[in-house]
Structures are given as C-alpha cells and as structure tokens.
Amino acid sequence: MMSRPAYLSAEERREVTVEAVIDLAAEQNPADITTGAIAKRMGVTQGALFRHFPSKDTILQAVMEWVSERLLARIDKATAAAASPLGALEAAFTAHIEFISEHPGVPRMLFGELQRAERTIAKRMAQTLIQRYGERLGRLIAEGKERGELVATLDDKAAATLFIGTIQGLVMQSLIAGDVKRLRASAPGAFALYRRAVEAVK
Amino acid sequence: MMSRPAYLSAEERREVTVEAVIDLAAEQNPADITTGAIAKRMGVTQGALFRHFPSKDTILQAVMEWVSERLLARIDKATAAAASPLGALEAAFTAHIEFISEHPGVPRMLFGELQRAERTIAKRMAQTLIQRYGERLGRLIAEGKERGELVATLDDKAAATLFIGTIQGLVMQSLIAGDVKRLRASAPGAFALYRRAVEAVK
C-alpha cells in the first residue's frame, strides 16, 4: 500500500496557504495568482482550498491579516528597543526593509490590493495597515520634534509619507532590476537621505 | 437614412484607444481592463480593436509609448526653463505631479506593467522610461553638486531614487484616500522635504 501524507489541521492548512500566496507573489503578478496555482504550490488539488476558505477573496483576506500582524509586530519590537525617536525611525526602516527582503511578495500584494476598484475586505485591510503604520510614524515624529531631535517646523504627515515613499522607491528599484538583494544594500543610503530631510540641525 | 459618424483614420483610432485605456486605468485595476471595456469606452465593438492592433499587448505597448513621450517631454520642457539645477528638480517635480493629476491612470498602468512576470515589450518600455527619467535626474543632481547647490557628498543614485519615491509616496496616499486632488495639495510640502535632504547648507 502506498503511504499517504498525513492530513494537516485546518489551522496549519490556512497558514500554509497564506505562505504559498506570498511565495507566489514574489514570482508573478499578484493579480493573476489563481487558486489552481496556489493549490499546486501547496501540493494539493484546487478544490481542496475551498474546504478551508469559502472564497478566493477570504484567502487574500487571510494574507493581509498575516502581513499586518507580522509587519506591525516587527516594527513595534524594533522601535521599542530604540533609545531615541530618530533611532526608532531608523530601526523601523531597517526592520521594514528586512521584512520585505524576506518576503518580497508582500509589497506587491499590498500594492495589488490597493489598486483594486472593488471595496473588498482585503483592500480595506491593506488601507488599515498603512493607516496604522502611519499613526506609529506620526507618534515617533511628534516625539522627535518635542525632544528637539527633528525639525520643529516639520510637517508630520509629509514626513510620514516620505518615510513610506523612501521605502517604496527602493522597492520599485528592486522591482525594475529584478533583484531583491539590492534592497538591503541601498537601504542605509536611502535612510541617510531621509534623516537629513527631517533631522534638526545641531 | 441614418447619419453615421465619420470614420477615424488609423492614427486617430490608435490615439483614441490609448486615451481610453488611460482613462479606464484611473477608474479600475489596470490588470483587468478588458478589450471589451476599452472598445465600449470608445463607442466601438470589441472586435474592431483588433483591426488596428494585432493583440492586446500591442495596445498596452502603445500606451507606454504615449506615456513615455508625453511625460519626458514635459519634464524636459520644465527643466529647460529653470535657472538652476535645484530649480530644475523642483520644476520637474511639479510637472510630474501635474501630469499625474491630469492622468491618474498613468502611475497605475506603469506600476501594473512593472508587476508583470512576463517580459512583455510594454514592461520593458516601462523600465526604459524610468531608466531615462533616472538619467535626467542624475544629470541634474550631478550639476547641482558641481555648482555647490547640492551636498557635495550626495549619493546620486539614492537622490534620484528618493525623488521618484517621494512622488510615489504621494501617489500611494492619493490611492488610499481615493482622492486625486490631494496630490497637487501635498506636493509642495513633499518637495520641501526632498529639498532639505539634498540641498547644501549655506
């Protein structure tokens, strides 16, 4: 008798599914990741997916949840260990780049969701993630201004937008070059510029 | 007898097609703009499109060509009129934001193309556009350093990446808010931060 692989629990299967999607997003356009492709990557038939998720959209929803939890947890951990607001910003920057380097599919999924016209739950979760991220940055920036570490006249929102934009610029470059390693390499230089934009002159 | 609209020339039809695509991209995910939707927007049947274009991909190709020509022409015109490299950078920034404000579908198309896995001609054209853009920025930045207007130790590539990233950050915010007007309003503040990152201290 052929030995068959043991069944995974529902929770494990959901986890594996999310990872398969993020994996695939690193290689191909998130917009045309099919349920068939996800199942194939997991070594399972396409129909099996619908035993754990009622629809494809709830799969994407689980992906966004996964991303939100992990990314924000990393950012929080990184900033908590920092000595100063500016140090926290740098730690957050590094942690974010590190996270993306490990999961290159993440920014692609995020942007892909934001592009969608329909108001799917997954899209709203992506918006919420970025909003929460922005709040955290806003707090650090405000604190940095209070301590005199950042320019007093700094526009908080613009500074937060630039922070995310700086990362996005790097992501775009790596997307064009098709080279994820470039991300880690050019991150310090990029943050140095950002720092110069917001740091108070001594 | 019913009066029928006059036929357009092949060239005109191609132009109208491109504009229809960019129009649609402002409203929906570029990834699922169908040839049927394009034709409908033009007031033409779906099959008629394939009289002027051999495939959907050549349509996207024409779109990227249209974007490249117009955007770079605007940038060149804006920078040519500027008195100094830093002034030219600001003029380019404003011109770019203005262009996107008029055609909100453009950055979405661009990013959508860059996301694609296949090495389509349209994707390569998107890459070429950004590359050429980067070269122009690089020249301005180098000149700015020579004139002592920008920090002498500035990393040219990082500065060019941050320039594009700054714009992308704004685009992303407007994408999240679903509000294009926000772009023009927050552009000056964003460039002020960029300027601070690259400008030489007096």
Next chain:
DNA sequence: AGTGATAGATAGTAATCAATTACTATCTTT
C-alpha cells in the same frame, strides 16, 4: 454610377477562471 479597399458588426471559438459537486481517505473519539 461603379470599383476596390477599409471600417465595423455579428457570432462565434478555445482557453481559463473560481466555485461546486459527489465521492474517498484519514483522523479522532468513545
């Protein structure tokens, strides 16, 4: 008026997609 070329409409094809169904294999509980 008549001719040839072009533009467009209509009605398809084959492929692909998400989702569903009917069924089977495995695990868990008692």
Next chain:
DNA sequence: AAAGATAGTAATTGATTACTATCTATCACT
C-alpha cells in the same frame, strides 16, 4: 473497533477572457 467528523480528490459548472471568421456598410476615386 465502530462511527462520525474532517481533509482530501476528481470532475464539472457557468462565466469570462482574448482572439477570429465572416458578412455588411461606407469611403475615396474614377
């Protein structure tokens, strides 16, 4: 060890896609 619940398969559904073949209407030019 039996029974019920859970996890899986294989085949199929209906919708949608890019693309094509065929036919008709209109144009420019004599």
